[in-house]
Amino acid sequence: MSLQSSSLAGFGESNDAQTSLAFKRRFMMRMLFVLTGGMFLDGYILGIVGPVTARLTAELGTSTLWEGLIAAGALFGILFGSPLGGWAADKYGRKPMFLADMGLFVISSAMQFFVSSPLQLFVARLLMGVAIGAEYSVGWPLMSEFAPAKLRGRLMGLTLIAWYAGFMVAYAVGFALNESTHLSWRFILGTSTFIAVILFFARFGLPESPRWLWNQKRVDEARVLARRYMANAADVADVEREGTTTNGVRLGMLFSPQYWRATLFMSMFWFCAVTPYFAIGTFADSVLQKYGLSGGLAGGIGLSVVALAGVVVTVLLIEKVGRRTLTVPPQWLCTAVLAAIGLWSGAPPAAVLALFLVFSFFNAGYNTLTGIYPGEVFPTEARGIGTGFATAVSRIGAGLGTFLLPWSMIHIGASGTMLIAAGIAGFGAALSQWLAPETKGKSLTETAAGYAH
DSSP states (O other): OOHHHHHTTTOOOOSSOHHHHHHHHHHHHHHHHHHHHHHHHHHHHHHTHHHHHHHHHHHHTOOHHHHHHHHHHHHHHHHHHHHHHHHHHHHHOHHHHHHHHHHHHHHHHHGGGGOOSHHHHHHHHHHHHHHHHHHHHHHHHHHHHHSOTTTHHHHHHHHHHHHHHHHHHHHHHHHHHHHHOOOOHHHHHHTHHHHHHHHHHHTTTOOOOHHHHHHTTOHHHHHHHHHHHOOOHHHHHHHTTOOOOSSOOOGGGGGSTTTHHHHHHHHHHHHHHHHHHHHHHHTHHHHHHHTTOOOSHHHHHHHHHHHHHHHHHHHHHHHHHOHHHHHHHHHHHHHHHHHHHHHOTTOOHHHHHHHHHHHHHHHHHHHGGGGTHHHHHSOHHHHHHHHHHHHHHHHHHHHHHHHHHHHHHHHTOHHHHHHHHHHHHHHHHHHHHHHOOOOTTOOHHHHHHHHTO
């Protein structure tokens, strides 16, 4: 049985007719497809850059500054797109934004076929990032609001598997096309457009979130959609325990006494989780070569494969051992691993590689929680903008890590760079030790209310 099939095995506790259960399962499968597709694209557009960097740098005559900007362009776009998309999703609904963000991605991705300067490529990838940022703050809330409580962690985790798979597939595709064909680097970067077109049309006809409708006092519509698409009676009933929006959607609400703990934890945990990964993963070849390890396909793909395995294991365990166990201890372990790499100056290359693989596995594991916690700790009226804000903060770290790593490796050195990464991971571990909640098996009403006090 596939991971996705096993994840849906418990979906369908209802007294409805079997045909209705089949319809609801098909709907959830479709929802998973379009959501995992969006996350696959995010990983894909980041992973595809590394293999073609040398060619585009030579043709466009890019400096080290432009190289870093192009690599981090999508990440900086997410910085703006995620809070804007989250605000719009909370104000106007999940459904229209879910289609609009993929439409923007199709257009901006296609721009890569025609770029002729570093600035044009940066702008195209910046706009792609804006679209992906909106995808985070619309897609994850939408998924959490439809998913059964007892399967929510696993289903949300599948989107992270898609992200790492996208990064890995893109690296492999980019490497293969770059080394074995005469296709231009523009075409290789633009291959994300073909995936995006499929996902754009697959999103037509998806329903609005019943929880968002209830929160907007559109009670009758919410009841109809909840009963039509949600198979678990307890989840349908939980929709009717939603509050209603009275003060509108404001960024400032995230820092109110009710939400500040959720905002602080989600933003900084995510920041500390992704900053070392993006820096090391994007430039895997050059990082490994600094430690006397061969670059090429094996290095970059090796770290990505191990990271993907870490996500899969986390998804399999998430509903069994809980969120905190998979969040806090792995962060302390990764802190120790990065510190060992930085301090062990005379380490054999094989030992360094083993440490990098351990880091990739466990870092990817707790990174999976960055796709699960946002939909649980923020309430419906702030779920989009809360997710968007946390995404933006995380992408500041990811963007800075990606942008600064080439400079840091040259001016600070590999050991110093790894020690900085260890410090970031350690801060995230301490914060999670303090604030990470346990939300396993709880309804969204319970998870949001429990974290607000």
